[in-house]
Amino acid sequence: MTAVNGTIVVCADGYVGKRIVEWLSTYHPESVSLVITVSENDIFQHCQKHSIPVEALNARSIRNTISSRIDGGIDLGILLWWPKILSKDDINIATKGFINTHPSLLPFHRGKNPNFWALKNGEPFGVSIHFLGSGIDDGDIIAQKQVPYSWTDNAGDLYKKSLESMIDLFKSTFSSILHNDVRRSTQDMSLGNFHYAREMDNACHFQLNQTYSARDFLNLLRARTFGHYPACWFTDEDGTEYEVRISITPRAHS
Known part of the structure; x- marks a missing residue:
């Protein structure tokens, strides 16, 4: 297969990866030289069924997996909900770099x-497509889409919305990516924030005798x-x- x-x-990987690979196999079957999966999963099976070159990563690096199927380097790598961190050697195999999908409005909520x-802090939420940089989620932004939410949304709702929004954003952006016609916007790190996975549990441990505003407390409960x-x-x-979950619904009027 030869890319344009x-x-x-x-x-x-995941739902986003599967849906976009299915879309690519239908509308842009000649644009992707190789699909890499984390295992011989349903994405792997779909590619085999539709004669799309595919390789399961298993214990190998991205660089070694690509080298096993493609001589020399590649022009561009695209990470679709990819769960693994790429090494510098992995990134350097692509002359134009790697593009990543991230479920936030970067530079907010990196990590x-x-x-x-977003819910806990009452901040805007959305999805971004960006180039990999030297750190985590800090590369130049290609495209973004804000995902609106209301009081009835919890963390699960926001996550589901981010999946569909990312798929839509990728579809609308892919032609520009394919033809190297993207506009790069540098992230202003002074405006954003970053979080590790280990921070969330402690942030969710509330104290019975502590004073919270009603807004902050409701946001915290629905955020988790x-x-x-x-x-x-x-x-x-x-x-x-004890654990606490919350459901917020519009009030019924008689």
């Missing part, structure tokens, strides 16, 4: 759990309400730990 404007490798932090996943929690005087 060079050799493109797609690393895909982990952006849906939680996400199906069967752990919720906000507190510790009673006897040491027993």
Whole structure:
């Protein structure tokens, strides 16, 4: 398969990766030289069924996986909901770099759990497509889409909205990516924030005798309400730990 404007490798995982790979196989089957998956999963099976070159990463690096199928380097790499961090050697195999999908309005909420932090802090939420930089989620932005939310939304709702919004944003941006016609916008790190995964549990541990504003407390509870996943929690005087989830619905009027 020959890309319109060079050799493109797609690393895909999860719902977003599957949906976009399915779309690419239907509307741009000649644009991707190789799809890399984390295992022989449903994305892998789809590519095989539609004669799209595919390779499971397994224990190998991105660079070695690409080298096993493509001689020399590549022009561009695209990460679709990719769960693994790329090394500098991985990134350098692509002459034009790697493009990443991230579920936040960068530079806000770089790192982990952006849906939680947006709700907890009452900040705007959205999705971004950006180039990989020297750090985590800090590269130049290509495209963004804001995802509006209301009081009835919790973390699970925001996450689901981010999936569909990312798919839509990628589809509308891919032609520009394909023809190397993207406008890069440098992130202003002084405006953004970054969070590690380990920060969330401590942020969700509220104190029974602490004073919160109603707004902050409701935002905290819904920010950690996400199906069967752990919720906000507190510790009673006897040491027993309890979880709290919340449902906010429009008030019914008789």
